[in-house]
Amino acid sequence: MRAFRKSTHLSRQLLATSGLRYSSTAAQTTKSLTSVLIANRGEIALRVGRTAAEYGIRTTTLYTDPDARSQHAVSSPYAINLGDPSAYLDGDRIIQIAKEQGCQGIHPGYGFIDLNPVEREPSLRKKMYRSRADLHRPTMAGNRVYGKQEELTRDSESKDIMTKAGVPCIPGYHGTEQDPEYLKTEAAKIGYPVLLKAVKGGGGKGMRIVNTEHEFFDQLASAKSEARNSFGDEVMLVEKYITTPRHIEVQVFADKHGNCVALGERDCSIQRRHQKILEESPAPHLKEDIRQDIWEKARQAALAVGYEGAGTVEFIFDNDTGEFFFMEMNTRLQVEHPVTEMVTGEDLVRWQLIVAEGGRLPLTQEQIEQRIAERGHAIEARIYAENPDMNFIPDSGLLLHLRTPTPTPTVRIDSGFIAGDEVSSHYDPMISKLIVQGPTRDAAIQKLKSALEEYEVAGPITNIEFIKRMCVSSDFVAGDVETGYIQKHHAELFTPQPPAPEVYAQAALGLGLQEISSAHGNPFSGPPVTAIGFGSGTNFQQRDFNLVGTPADGKGEPTTTLVTLRQTAPAQFDITVSGKTYENVTSTFSPTTNTLTSFFPHTRLNTTFICYSDRLTLFQSGRQYRLQLAMPEWTKKALGVKEMKNSVLAPMPCKVLRVEVHEGEEVKMGQALVVIESMKMETVIRSPVDGVVKRVVHGKGDLCKAGTELVEFEEKEEL
The missing domain is CATH 3.40.50.20 (Rossmann fold)
Structure with a gap:
């Protein structure tokens, strides 16, 4: 039902x-x-x-x-x-x-x-x-020939039709013969490097770059396996791989009356795992004659098959030669269609409704070009729940805090979430799209950077900090982009940026004010933090915090910073961070906005402070910082945490809220195993050693006595 x-x-x-x-x-x-x-x-x-x-x-x-x-x-x-x-x-x-x-x-x-x-x-x-x-009902003729939508033979047919229509196609093999030796022979004819691509692929899956004939069979097997697991089909095509490619696509629209227009191009070259992160229009450094040619070829592609509706014609552009080649046509609106909406001032969903009802296109090609000339440049950033420092692996979880930039006519946020929603592991981890418009590309980049500095997400790890670094990457700012940009500029984009001492100071102030507020019956929002070792707020004088900045990529040793907080008067503190002392710092916290306002001797700082269990998230001076509160040794003893060779035990009577590991998983010392609740307070139980989980003894919702075994594991022999 x-x-x-x-x-x-x-x-x-x-x-x-x-x-x-x-x-x-x-x-x-x-x-x-x-x-x-x-x-x-x-x-x-x-x-x-x-x-x-x-x-x-x-x-x-x-x-x-x-x-x-x-x-x-x-x-x-x-x-x-x-x-x-x-x-x-x-x-x-x-x-x-x-x-x-x-x-x-x-x-x-x-x-x-x-x-x-x-x-x-x-x-x-x-x-x-x-x-x-x-x-968006494309005509059956159009849907028949664009091979990505149907069988392999249709892909070969689509290339033939595009060639006859004067649309340049990238050299390649799109036939039905799939014997590995035959495919290798075709690759040799094309010339290395080549791209192996699953015919029924999408989202970057089932794709491999083969640089030499010696690696062909290994890469083919890998691509086929990924395609089979992702799409249930391992049929592959082989195409010439452009070594310095750009991904440029054209938004087209056609109606039943024979009208077909190009609404400008989008450059989607900034990608990871063959998936787009940033899209912009117009494409930077594209000569006007090439721009007009690529628009015309996109229109020819649609007209050649009697297309009707919204479509995106995708091209590979060779940075070295200035040539471009037809790749495929997506018979729908794309994720990045708001970029085109910003530079044309048109609602493309409205256009879809008009075409579906049998109407004529609202604008002519000449009118569209005039709009684009007047409206400058637009850039879209996809905001993902993912960890760039771990090869952009997806993340999920509760959005504890979400604050977006203020929407304006030139700053747009298309989002599917609000604070308190959960980013599900079942679906794509995109949280939103941030789209900006400026009179020039430089102005649009600056506007994007400013908007990103206002964007705050606590809970899942996001790519926001990574996109900020992209906005100041010199070659990106100069418009020198290609699909391999992230790999080529890896050192620049992934340089560690350790927190300033004031960040640790604000974290300690937030924790201190939280304790004082809780003691007076006004707790901060969210579950109270444990493992601090604080006493009653009425006796608050001095507290020590060990704040850990865990490397996001899991490499290297976590850095622990000692912060000492001493209250000298109401809302006034002396703070020592790794030996450096800030005296007479006054600080207040607003629970309604999660804003911590502190006056240091040299400056005023406004920090968004989010505390959940033993994890802290701070937004300060346009950057995000994620810290962890270390549990002091004496507090571990007070809580009764026992470290047994093969088990982790409950330190107190508790309820299991979440299990963070699964049987057979390799864990590192300090990795979260189980989150428990006791006396309305959450505590994260972490692994005391490196090891392999042998058995998860208790699951979500279980009630456990103190000393109950929670997780059993086997220590790794190499320890």
Whole structure:
């Protein structure tokens, strides 16, 4: 039984009378859309819903069990629970729900149905097309020839059609023969280096660069394995690999009346793991004649197949020669479409609605070019929950604190989360998209940097600090970009930036004021911190804190800094950080904003201070700092923490809140094993040694007596 949810407030908003979505050049030829199902989640579901609401279109959204409390689940008047986390990929069921809800169309957003290897087959497209269900509904001819959407033979066909249409294609093999020896022979004909790419791939998976024939078979096996596990299909194509490539794509739109326009290009060259991080428009240092040519080739690509709707024609641009080659066409709006919206001033979801209703495109090519000339430069940064220092591995968890830049006409945030939401491990870890616009590229970069300094996320690790470093990377500022930029500039982008002494001082002040506030019955928000060794707030005189800055990449020894905090008067302290003393520092904390304001002898500091268990997150002077509060030895003894060779025990009667490890996992000394709760206080139990987890004895929700075994492990022999 599907759960059914209704939001009366948004229902009234959606049913309110709105302005026309048609310009004078967009005469309506079919019945207007009044109801749409949004077959996606997160920020794109919210973004599509906003445009629909503006034009009085009723929306139905979908959510799964992990997304039951998500923003998109409560954003529209009707929301249907799909249940299983993977149900967003069930195209047949989504079409059935759309019919049951009386929806005239389905907006797929991006990803899921578009990228699902099962639902790429023509059957789903035909079902959606015949029922007028797919709002971006590209024509069947267009969908037939773009090989990424269907079978391998169609990919070869698409290249042939593009070549006949005058669109340059990168040299490569796109045939059906998949014998490894045959593929190696084709690679030799093309010339190394070559790119191996899964035909049904996406998101950078199933791709390998082969530099010499000696590594061909190993890389092929690796690419096939990844493709098979990710897409259920290991068919590969082989293409010439451009050694200094840029990823440049063109946003095209076509209607049923034969009109087709290019809404400018986007440079998406800053990538990790073949996935985009920064996108911008116009592309820097692109000669005007090449820009006009690449726009025209994109239009030719769409016209060659009778395309209709929103599409993105992707090209590989060779920095060395200035040549560009057709790569593929994505038959949908892309994640980065707001960049184009910023430089044209147009709502592309509105354009999709117009085309779906049979209208003409709102602007001509000449009008679009005039808009782009007037509106300067736009850049989008994808804000991900991920750890750049550990090869950008995804992170997840509760958003303990979230503060975004102030939106303006030139600063836009497309987000799917608010503070208190959880970034799920089931889905893509993108938290939001930050898009800025400026009169020039330099102005846009400066605006992006300033906006990022206002962006605060506590909980999961994010890539915000990394993007800040990108904004000051000299070659990026100069516009000298390529898809291998991050690897090429690794030393510059990943240089450690240790906290200043004032950061440690503010951390100690925050902890001290927290204790004093708690003693007077006004605790800070969030669970009280343990393992500090503080006594009663009425006796507060001097406290020592050992604050640890753990290397994000897990390499090297954690750095521990001793901070001594001595109260000399109400709200006044002397603070010593590694031997350096700041005298007569006055400090106050605002719980409503989590802001710690301190007056040091030489400056005033405003710091956002977030404390959760033994982890501290501080935002100060435009940077984020993550610290850990070390447990003093005498406090360990007071808590009764026992270190046995093969076990970690509960130090007190407690309830297990979370288990942070799994059986068979290798752990390091100090790594979190279990989070327990006792007397409404949380304590993180950490591993006393390096070892391998043999058994997790107690799970989430279990009640344990003091001395109960929590985790059993075997010490590594090399210790």
